[in-house]
Amino acid sequence: MSTATPEATMPTSATPHEPSTPVPGSTTRSAAAARERTAVLEDLIARNPGEYRVLTGDRPTGALHLGHLLGTVGNRVRLQNLGVEVFLIVADYQVITDRDDAGDLPATVREVLLDYLAAGLDPERSTVFTHSAVPALNQLLLPFLSLVTVAELERNPTVKAEAEAALLRQKRGISGLLLTYPVHQAADILFCHGNLVPVGVDQLPHLEMTRTIARRFNQRYAAARPYFPEPDALIAPSTTVLGSDGRRMSKSRGNALELRATEDETVAYFRRARTDADRVITYEPERRPEIANLLQVGAYFTGTSPEVLADEVGSAGAGRLKTVVTEAVVEGLRPLRARRRELASAGPRHLAEVLAQGNARANAIADRTLDDVRTLMNMRY
Structure with a gap:
């Protein structure tokens, strides 16, 4: 050649x-x-x-x-x-x-x-x-x-x-x-x-x-x-985000929370998220992956660290952790979801123009x- x-x-x-x-x-x-x-x-x-x-x-x-x-x-x-x-x-x-x-x-x-x-x-x-x-x-x-x-x-x-x-x-x-x-x-x-x-x-x-x-x-x-x-x-x-069943979040596994989900769907999603039997909340990704995952998600939306969030929840347990995380996700995604609804209501023309460009x-x-x-x-x- x-x-x-x-x-x-x-x-x-x-x-x-x-x-x-x-x-x-x-x-x-x-x-x-x-x-x-x-x-x-x-x-x-x-x-x-x-x-x-x-x-x-x-x-x-x-x-x-x-x-x-x-x-x-x-x-x-x-x-x-x-x-x-x-x-x-x-x-x-x-x-x-x-x-x-x-x-x-x-x-x-x-x-x-x-x-x-x-x-x-x-x-x-x-x-x-x-x-x-x-x-x-x-x-x-x-x-x-x-x-x-x-x-x-x-x-x-x-x-x-x-x-x-x-x-x-x-x-x-x-x-x-x-x-x-x-x-x-x-x-x-x-x-x-x-x-x-x-x-x-x-x-x-x-x-x-x-x-x-x-x-x-x-x-x-x-x-x-x-x-x-x-x-x-x-x-x-x-790190990798886990789904509600404790496995990696994936559309094909049916364990994912879509960004377009409603607030009620978000609440229901985290209510069924897996945790463990330990009462005190600690951030230990290797030993407690499900708890660590919830802490990471909550920390992302509250602008803190998983360790700090774990200390804040402490002995209040997994139920309190789920509530804190749910509230953080609902509030954190509120602007994104509002913007998404606005874009969707405008019809497909704008999306077609974005893609054409x-x-x-x-x-x-x-x-x-x-x-x-x-x-x-x-x-x-």
């Missing part, structure tokens, strides 16, 4: 849409190292947020829930408000990685958009777009697949876990789309030259695949002038990136 010489063929459009300073980092990331790096990154972001471009998003499999807000959405709003450029993908193609029926995708995408906007994501400052509306992004999947082996894909722990779940649910093997999901995710991140990706520790292998693809592309096609940054992980500041911007960037990639690969005819 011919390799382009970057100095001779790199279009001048390559520079303006890249972040000006790719984030350095080591090739491999342990959880501890990623957390240490996150502390450094937070300081750098506070001092110069314009140097960073974030890519993040969700599969539109249903309206968002409390776990999304505490784990991802709230952090995206925070980064946006700090001045970081945020790209938010509604990953509709990823819905079909592990299921035959995608459901009513247009309706689900609208629900996700309502949650995003109600939570504070601003389409004038953040770019919201859908997978299927950006063809050039998805074309990057082909050259990127040539940079990884099947064995590397099969070793990815998240792919292995999803494959096992799909087999149990559908009694069949995994789809090719699920197997190549980490490469598709790399295209999502690299099409816009994202250099920062908020993730949980369990998603570090996916991001490592993206870093590997960026590095191998640069080595093969752009050695003199690296084209893609190797993005850094920004570890999510909050985001799709147009994502397409313009993806087209430039694909054009650059073709030039570097000597595939311009």
Whole structure:
């Protein structure tokens, strides 16, 4: 395969849409190292947020829930408000990685958009777009697949876990789309030259695949002038949110509190939340995960720490803790829910305009990136 010489063929459009300073980092990331790096990154972001471009998003499999807000959405709003450029993908193609029926995708995408906007994501400052509306992004999947082996894909722990779940649910093997999901995710991140990706520790292998693809592309096609940054992980500041049954909150498990839920539904939800038999409330995540989860949720909405909240409840017990947390969540979500109702009552036109605007911007960037990639690969005819 011919390799382009970057100095001779790199279009001048390559520079303006890249972040000006790719984030350095080591090739491999342990959880501890990623957390240490996150502390450094937070300081750098506070001092110069314009140097960073974030890519993040969700599969539109249903309206968002409390776990999304505490784990991802709230952090995206925070980064946006700090001045970081945020790209938010509604990953509709990823819905079909592990299921035959995608459901009513247009309706689900609208629900996700309502949650995003109600939570504070601003389409004038953040770019919201859908997978299927950006063809050039998805074309990057082909050259990127040539940079990884099947064995590397099969070793990815998240792919292995999803494959096992799909087999149990559908009694069949995994789809090719699920197997190549980490490469598709790399295209999502690299099409816009994202250099920062908020993730949980369990998603570090996916991001490592993206870093590997960026590095191998640069080595093969752009050695003199690296084209893609190797993005850094920004570890999510909050822990996994548990559902009412004590397992990780998930739409598919039916244990989630949706952001759009009513106040009465919120009260009922926390009334049935699992606790334990110990009378005195203490914050011990390893020994008392259900109690710790309630404390974390309450602390998020009261602006305190789980430890302080535990001391405040003390010997009043789990019943009092549930009341405190319920009141905090109801009050904390009141502005979001009011904004969501206002947006929903305005009809679908505004949501369509938001998505059209985001799709147009994502397409313009993806087209430039694909054009650059073709030039570097000597595939311009």
